[in-house]
Amino acid sequence: MNGPLVDPGEVPEWLRGLVEASGEVSARTFTRLTVPKGRPVRPASVLVLFGEDRHGPDVLLLRRADTLGSHAGQVAFPGGGAEPGDDGPVGTALREAEEETGVDPSGVRPVAVFPELYLEVSRFAVTPVLAHWHEPSPVHAVDPGETAAVARVPIAELTDPANRFQVRRPGGGWKGPAFSVGGMFVWGFTAGVLSALLSLGGWEREWDRSDVRDLDVAWARHEERARRAD
Numbered sequence: 001m002n003g004p005l006v007d008p009g010e011v012p013e014w015l016r017g018l019v020e021a022s023g024e025v026s027a028r029t030f031t032r033l034t035v036p037k038g039r040p041v042r043p044a045s046v047l048v049l050f051g052e053d054r055h056g057p058d059v060l061l062l063r064r065a066d067t068l069g070s071h072a073g074q075v076a077f078p079g080g081g082a083e084p085g086d087d088g089p090v091g092t093a094l095r096e097a098e099e100e101t102g103v104d105p106s107g108v109r110p111v112a113v114f115p116e117l118y119l120e121v122s123r124f125a126v127t128p129v130l131a132h133w134h135e136p137s138p139v140h141a142v143d144p145g146e147t148a149a150v151a152r153v154p155i156a157e158l159t160d161p162a163n164r165f166q167v168r169r170p171g172g173g174w175k176g177p178a179f180s181v182g183g184m185f186v187w188g189f190t191a192g193v194l195s196a197l198l199s200l201g202g203w204e205r206e207w208d209r210s211d212v213r214d215l216d217v218a219w220a221r222h223e224e225r226a227r228r229a230d
Helices: 013-021 088-101 155-159 188-200 215-229
Strands: 042-053 056-064 079-081 108-113 117-119 124-133 147-154 164-168 175-181 184-186 212-214
Touching: 013 042, 013 056, 013 108, 013 124, 013 188, 042 088, 042 188, 056 088, 056 155, 056 184, 079 088, 088 108, 088 124, 088 147, 117 188, 147 155, 147 184, 155 175, 155 188, 164 215, 175 188, 175 215, 184 188, 184 215, 212 215
Parallel strands: 042 124, 164 212
Antiparallel strands: 042 056, 042 079, 056 147, 108 124, 117 124, 164 175, 175 184
């Protein structure tokens, strides 16, 4: 069940709005793909980990390895499928984050749970676990075969209108928000969740929703810019 895990007054003021909103939103706040009734699903969790440094609040993201069989090269929150020994969705999120990024769980405080979201391709029922990184630890790509990069992305960069647009698959149909921040091209499930969280947290700035780009073209241009920057 979604909602706060702590008293909202116990978290930094900049994070309080998200903790409070966690008990008031439904899955449709994030995506139209709610968990279908009667269909087998696989439980999973992602850790939406917010910290703060000299650049202000930030969120931990990773980029999957280009050699993976599914979701290759995509940016995501740390997370994955539940295992029998996990202590619920929170336990899954913390375990996966440690395995993928090396984050020290002792410095992470889970503060809220959002509604389950359905990923049709994998049939995962994904629970986003909101957490405060009160004692940040070094992070890195633990297994380069699975993770290409790990980064703390400032909220200020995600909300910059110059870094936001929408993408669509060729031929029409699906369309959704996207971000181009540093070396990260964020789209799909992760971008949808981030977009909703920026709005719920009161951080969103006006951006051009009429800027819609073909996914393949936008991704290729991002990669080209990243190569030039290197």
